[in-house]
Amino acid sequence: MSGTEVSAEQVGMLVLIGAPGAGKSTVGRRLANRLSLPFVDVDQLIEQTSGREIADIFATDGEATFRELERAATVAALAGSEEQVVSLGGGAPMTEAIAEALAPHHVVWLKVSPGAAADRVGLNVARPLLLGNVRSRLVSLLNARTPTYQRLADHVVETDDHGADDIVELIIEHRRELERR
Template sequence: MEPSNIVLVGFMGTGKSTVGKTLASRLGWKFVDTDALIEERQGMSISDIFATAGEKAFRDIESETIAITLDGTRQVIATGGGAVLAEQNRKVMQARGWVVALTADAETIISRVSQDQNRPLVQGDVKERVHTLLETRKHAYDFAGKRIDTGSLSVEEIVAEIVAAMPN
């Protein structure tokens, strides 16, 4: 039986949104980026939510958004990098979808995110923040059913690997 949803998890800059769009197109499924959905519903950027309400308020909104989104089916869902930190999110992801973790080494991530001003957790010294966050989250994605290192693969290669590994 094919999964009702595919949930992409992973550190920022590992390719969740880029891979998710291509994967959804290939499967004929809907693509949902939970960060984009949060920004649309809240009427402000993630950075602004962090600045005005704080990380805890953002994480609460994120958990609610993930749970509501996972009520649907035939979706490829790209989650925010820190979404896996809450146990309730991990549980609902596993219960209502097949979880795929996208990974990359620190240097790849730094090169991908260093120019992006919309990432509140890497403001300031990007290298130091990425290394610190990677260390604190090194086991956060272990619950995923599949792991793919996106560092040296093209989007098409990653999508092909996910499709080939899909439970059926």
């Protein structure tokens, strides 16, 4: 590990938001490991509790059912006082109940361009909202979601030119700066 160790008491709950391909799951897992905190990936939580893959929920029950499962899982994950790192699904912040639940937490927007996100996501069929022309769908999603991400974020990290470990370091350094104030 590089840099000074950061204790859980210093960090609080960190919540990662951003578009598909921004690196929320990868960065979240590494950030939690670096900070010795639990990691919650809400998409994985939904799959574990429902016993189904997200793509299957979308295909069988539709987006509205998925969004309700996402709302319940996310609000529950954010309701606890436990120090942890939480990775949200890309569309989760668009749900008002989730946006409200984010208020007491430190929200980090992992900002990614459509081109970089498309390169990272590829033709991943496990992402039902990106089926078809991936780059075009990402442009549409980002146009719709960027204002919400901007409104909710306490900190923005540009991810296009950074690897996951660099992004983790940028988040930790930002937290250290906040603690010095």
